[in-house]
Amino acid sequence: WLDEFLYYYTTYGIKQVLNINPGTVFLGYMLHKLGVDNEFKISVFMGNDNPYAALWTLIGAKLFARKDGTSPLIGFNWSNSVNNETMEITAQFRRALGFEDVVRFEHHITETYKSIVRQPYDRLDELVEIADHVANISAKHEGAPPEIEETREHPSDILEYFRDKSEIEEAGDMHFLELNYLDKHGSVNRTARALTENGLTFIAARNLHR
Template sequence: MDVINQVLIKPDLRAVNDLLNVVAKYGTPEEINEKAQQAVELSKLLRRVEQTRPDYFTDLLWLKDQAKAGAFISIADYRRQVLGENVDRQTFTDELAVTLEISACQYFPWVIAIAKRAIAQRSLMPGRFIQVRKMKEQEMDGDLPAIAAAIEIIGASFVVTLDTKGTDGSNLHLGGPETITGYFRGVGQPNEHALQWLDEYLYYYTHYGIRQVLNLNPGTVLLGYLLYRLGIDVEFKISVFMGNDNPYSALWTLLGAQLFAREDGSTPLVGFNWSNSVDNEMIEITAQFRKELGLENLVRFEHHITETWKSIVRQPYNRRKRLAIRRRGTVCSHSSVTSGNSDSS
């Protein structure tokens, strides 16, 4: 620990100084967090949407009214709807609850469509949304603040994919994500791209209050740890693109989370998406040291159950039979369904 600290606080260490220079563009950690808290206020998001997309603004007012009126089914009522009178004889292990994650929700109207369907069919709303659309594009057309506002209204969590990623052309040797996604090691963010990712992250954090992003490179994972240790309240989810496919790669990542945790034990790593090649036993093995490191209730394990036909994996890809709790602390998940410390059942 002493050696690591001596390196990180060395005044002429270029890697750390470059990080601090990017952070300084947005202010002190306290100022950065304050900007993010103001940006994510629902009233401010709604005002932005009203100015850019009045049609979306109307939809958001409808969604807000539905949530306020209790139009969405509760967990208790949903359980009774599925199980009938048997629900009173059931014991539910809420600490192992799974979260339905929609991956990916690319456009704001999709959120409204999901909400209308959930109300009509008395089905559960997703507790988590992932977006993989170009950030600048959705910022320009007003989709980004609309989705951020919708997520605030329904109380879900939201993860975006930044434009600075290994599939953005920065890795000249990558023929396409289909060549490696979910099977081999990460896509790569060479040279200065890690700092560009950091800069982009802080921009959307301070301008829209976007807290959670996908993270897919060991370098940007470390940058996320260091940001959090500096006092900036960011969070990230490790993407399938990082290619964690065995307990030892997972141990390395979780050791880093523990090493750079704050004094209260918290970490910015809130989601951990596995390589598509892993099996349930590997996740169980990893769950053991996740618990020993004190991260079981902090880091959610996520795993693809189904995948789209395009680019990602060979088809058919359907692992619904693996969606089973075999031992305490392990759930194979994600079509997306996630396990661990859940946002919602």
């Protein structure tokens, strides 16, 4: 992991990565401490799903921060089993540690229909409930709402993220995946409407949504 990251960092200037286990998280902290200007987020696959796990994550960021207080941790994905109470509790010590504007809560509002969570999975109502008092939340969308997914001939599947393009084209599945992709944008727009209708503001990911 370290060799690969440093290759892309030194060759292309890429400084952000997604970490999926405590070992690479630790290496990310060490790199920053040694002077590498890296940034990382923690993957949903690491399984932060309770305040104690989140506290460990944020204390680690504080412990390995530079003398100027900066940390490479810029966000972490909650496990899909997280609830609003966990995020509300964690928000309190995130603020106390000085990370409210630095470490973003990454919360999956929709997920792919297959191979990752039990369906139906839809956290939009919970997001609307929490967004007016917990700051710096990223609403993430990996699929359509369940009521749309179940009507698709080819519902979205997380395992297809790992298929080669050539294999997808050979199987004749590209048009299915294109529709799955557009469904994500439909989910983003649905969330934007819900937040707006409830008087809540948000910032769109400028490099993705125009």
